[in-house]
Amino acid sequence: MSKRPDLEAFFNPSSIAVVGASPKPGSLGRAILDNLLLRYKGKIYPVNPKYQNELGLKWYHSLSEIPETPELVVIAVRADFVPGILREAGEKGSRAAVIISGGFAESGPKGRELQDEAYRIAREYGIRVVGPNCIGVYNALTGVDTFFLPHDRMRRPPRGPIAIISQSGAFLASIMDWAALEGIGIAKAVNFGNKMDVDEVDMLEYFGWDDDIRVILMYIEGVKPGRGRRFIEVAREVTRRKPVILLKGGKTSRGASAAASHTAALAGDHAVFRGALKQARIIESDEILDLFDMGKALAHLRFPRGKRVGIVTNAGGPGVIMVDNLIRYGLDVPEFSPSLQERLKQMFPPRVAVKNPVDLTGDASNEDYEKALTTVVESGEVDIIVVIALMQPPVLTVDLGDLIADIAWKHHEIPFIVVTMGSDIAKKLEERVEGRGIPVYNFPERAARAVYAIAHCSKCG
Amino acid sequence: MSKRPDLEAFFNPSSIAVVGASPKPGSLGRAILDNLLLRYKGKIYPVNPKYQNELGLKWYHSLSEIPETPELVVIAVRADFVPGILREAGEKGSRAAVIISGGFAESGPKGRELQDEAYRIAREYGIRVVGPNCIGVYNALTGVDTFFLPHDRMRRPPRGPIAIISQSGAFLASIMDWAALEGIGIAKAVNFGNKMDVDEVDMLEYFGWDDDIRVILMYIEGVKPGRGRRFIEVAREVTRRKPVILLKGGKTSRGASAAASHTAALAGDHAVFRGALKQARIIESDEILDLFDMGKALAHLRFPRGKRVGIVTNAGGPGVIMVDNLIRYGLDVPEFSPSLQERLKQMFPPRVAVKNPVDLTGDASNEDYEKALTTVVESGEVDIIVVIALMQPPVLTVDLGDLIADIAWKHHEIPFIVVTMGSDIAKKLEERVEGRGIPVYNFPERAARAVYAIAHCSKCG
Known part of the structure; x- marks a missing residue:
């Protein structure tokens, strides 16, 4: 009406x-x-x-x-x-x-x-x-x-x-x-x-x-x-x-x-x-x-239940920049609980940081993302997920897009936002992910403002 | 060495x-x-x-x-x-x-x-x-x-x-x-x-x-x-x-x-x-x-002699946003002198705003830009020029790019920065202008930061 x-x-x-x-x-x-x-x-x-x-x-x-x-x-x-x-x-x-x-x-x-x-x-x-x-x-x-x-x-x-x-x-x-x-x-x-x-x-x-x-x-x-x-x-x-x-x-x-x-x-x-x-x-x-x-x-995401953000990345720098910007916009990036950190540690080699961000480093594979995302999402310790996936390191394939979307749709109460940077290969991932209704940004700062907006709205209505 | x-x-x-x-x-x-x-x-x-x-x-x-x-x-x-x-x-x-x-x-x-x-x-x-x-x-x-x-x-x-x-x-x-x-x-x-x-x-x-x-x-x-x-x-x-x-x-x-x-x-x-x-x-x-x-x-511009910015636009809104952002970054957007305003008034119909920004409105032609830019540049009242040229109104042609570049090169002591927004037609203007060594930005806020940077450097060295 x-x-x-x-x-x-x-x-x-x-x-x-x-x-x-x-x-x-x-x-x-x-x-x-x-x-x-x-x-x-x-x-x-x-x-x-x-x-x-x-x-x-x-x-x-x-x-x-x-x-x-x-x-x-x-x-x-x-x-x-x-x-x-x-x-x-x-x-x-x-x-x-x-x-x-x-x-x-x-x-x-x-x-x-x-x-x-x-x-x-x-x-x-x-x-x-x-x-x-x-x-x-x-x-x-x-x-x-x-x-x-x-x-x-x-x-x-x-x-x-x-x-x-x-x-x-x-x-x-x-x-x-x-x-x-x-x-x-x-x-x-x-x-x-x-x-x-x-x-x-x-x-x-x-x-x-x-x-x-x-x-x-x-x-x-x-x-x-x-x-x-x-x-x-x-x-x-x-x-x-x-x-x-x-x-x-x-x-x-x-x-x-x-x-x-x-x-x-x-x-x-x-x-x-x-x-x-x-x-x-x-x-x-x-x-x-x-x-x-x-x-x-x-336009595309549900509003989260809270403002705790979990980050999974294959690039340290953009992870750090993401954290800085989320904090600047009033979000929380909590250090994971000791038990969640322990679970992640057992899953990955020592080079992987597990406190939040989870930094899988440039050697990360699609499967690493799958394991890390599933574990973080199912922990109940975050309300929003930011995935940073730089496609320049040669290990990842664009199928990562579907993998991220599958996990996001399975846990649709937790909004997912994806960051990827670059030219052709980044566009390919972007198309794959946005085709499944999940927003993608080409810089962490832009994604941080998007996270701010959806978290702001979790208090509305 | x-x-x-x-x-x-x-x-x-x-x-x-x-x-x-x-x-x-x-x-x-x-x-x-x-x-x-x-x-x-x-x-x-x-x-x-x-x-x-x-x-x-x-x-x-x-x-x-x-x-x-x-x-x-x-x-x-x-x-x-x-x-x-x-x-x-x-x-x-x-x-x-x-x-x-x-x-x-x-x-x-x-x-x-x-x-x-x-x-x-x-x-x-x-x-x-x-x-x-x-x-x-x-x-x-x-x-x-x-x-x-x-x-x-x-x-x-x-x-x-x-x-x-x-x-x-x-x-x-x-x-x-x-x-x-x-x-x-x-x-x-x-x-x-x-x-x-x-x-x-x-x-x-x-x-x-x-x-x-x-x-x-x-x-x-x-x-x-x-x-x-x-x-x-x-x-x-x-x-x-x-x-x-x-x-x-x-x-x-x-x-x-x-x-x-x-x-x-x-x-x-x-x-x-x-x-x-x-x-x-x-x-x-x-x-x-x-x-x-x-x-x-x-990388491309000389450093200006001061921080007075003159703006010529065919779109009021982006002109206003440009002013807000230049002021936010500590630049000056001086109102033009009465005599310069008078000269501009005599050149254009009453719909054109002449205080700075010069708002030629959506009906602006390439020739209007040429007249306005030349007049403002030669007035001695500004140290930096921002040209906002939205190509969606059907009057402008991409030759505007060369026209802007010609004026900019003729008055190379005054750095020019160009803003154009949109898709294909904007890209065409961008290519034409950047091909001549003048930086183009697709949002006024991005251009404002560029102006800030070159003005900052005018105090260096």
Whole structure:
């Protein structure tokens, strides 16, 4: 059940009208159409008085001519035409519009007036608006895709249980493209630009009750004025259901002034904002990459019962770095009990360190990993397992991936996170392990942040 | 001129004997031989009494049979044979040995005795030793490569002006493999394992006066007991000549205890160590990735005259994040003077922000970048330029790469750093720009650390 039925039409419309559609290659109106034609299964109504039949579709002179009420209206025409189009959409009975067009509040006083006018009309007809000046909405599950970027500019990521809310459109486009490269699964995403109506609070609530979504990632530069308290209220409810990770732009005063130029955000004092995030149990991310590293772990793993981490490695240095970083993020890396150490000692030659990390050294075989992992997992002394497996030493084979996955799935109450570093051979292990739903990171520090995120969530809910 | 002629034979030997060489595919002795045959131009003497002619080489029963004195002896035989081999090498007149073999101090009291014996012999004959229990030395310029990993396990990075000193062998191998993937140029690398003789201080001094090297990257878990003061002395001298970036393993007490298991390092109190690094003007890196992000910038860019950064972007969000991170690392992002802002305003439509960052927005063209960059660079108001160019909006073309490089080379006293995010289209821009010697990063935070590093160095020397 959706908590926000008023926003359903943005993500699951049965029909979409595209006002400003165009058959011209390279145009924005063509890009929107092409992307919808590629994956969207509902009815598409291109609206442009210049055309009648193009790209195998019937074109319409205006919204009013369309034989049904389009559930979603996508608007990509010159700013001064937008209020008129909105009124037409309202008369037609549509209750959701994505205004891609720029030239509103972001462009000066005249644009601000135009935006106010558009807002009044939307309110009058009860139309919810995403935009203006945005790239809009994306739903991999229904094929709704108003991002006007062709696939050769922005690859679409695989489907997965992550939603992204971004105040920056270009940021969202480039991060989607990057997620495609990295194989990070994204279900839905939204960028609302000037957010004249729908904002981060609405979207947080919507995704919070959306069963397709397991993790919500946010990039914002500030909450809409007057919406701070509601943001916290909604976030507190949502974080009881699923993790929310947020990256804030404008944390420093110079950054805040840049944000003011960018989205007119009132970034405010970051210490205050950070306090609010903590209250709302939102995980704050310091960096873009962290947002996704934590998101990937939260999307795929159960939350652990505690924060005791056991490490099995074939490389001492990365093991040491892993420990340092886990401690830095508030995790425990307990020394194993004497009896567990004894069991491990009897299993391996003296070169193997057994205190935690278990350092199997560069001579480790697949079987060594199997023995060590099984013994540590079954000891009951850890809540989370980190496997560091460097594939450069010639003994290991990529079958290690399946072996790790088998043990992880057998003991699914204990989340596994894997670290491997390098190029081709590392990628092979990564594919094998991630293919089985276990997250892999190419540096121990990145994995440490993922461990932090899942451990943080073990206290939620 | 080398400051450490005693270490020359490790990196530039005219001949190498490999004791424990083997023609058996998959063996360690074969891997070492294969790697030397691939790139090393000097004489190679395989030593193994079982063989006479293999792989197109004449094999020797023992070191003593070799018709000349091998400048470098690589030893990869069982630990208990090593003291005898060292003595033979000493008698033969060799003054440098890399002992790959494990089974020494790291494996218990018996191994410790064996190591002490080997050390006594090495001292007796004046042989400098790298190892035991290490992967040894690598020099892309002469083809010396004792890393016993075949190329399909560890790709070799392109040549470049970076040297790496690593206490962890597996770490070094995996990071070399990763550097190959990333196209980061490495000239020389060393891992000394148990460091019974040559240690981080020796290597730092050697690379400090090595003209092939512009930047030294270090991973260490502790300085050899009694060598702390000398380490600081050498580092102070070296950092007058070139930047040194160091990642310390064992910063936390649990990490230090893991380091003790790994390399018997006495990690000590990290606050004290950090103070020493500061004294020595070594840049401390928090994470593995940072080591290379900073290294890449330092390898290719001049050091700026000051720390004022100008930013030109086509994406507001990444611009804001860039500002936040530059401020976090102590850089200045000054608001441009009224006259510079005025000049920019007259050049661009009202949607373009001109305070710094210059936000050209998603509609920016190559020409817009050219105008903005030229104007900002020629203003004299900045010491460093960060260009953020997201290629997802369809207006930009990859020729932007050459355009940025042209401006950067014309104004080479001002270092340029480029950020682009995404997949295929981002990679294309990256190749174009890095091909011209300008570093590119795929996240603003990574670029900010690179800016920090070059600005830090502007105060050196």
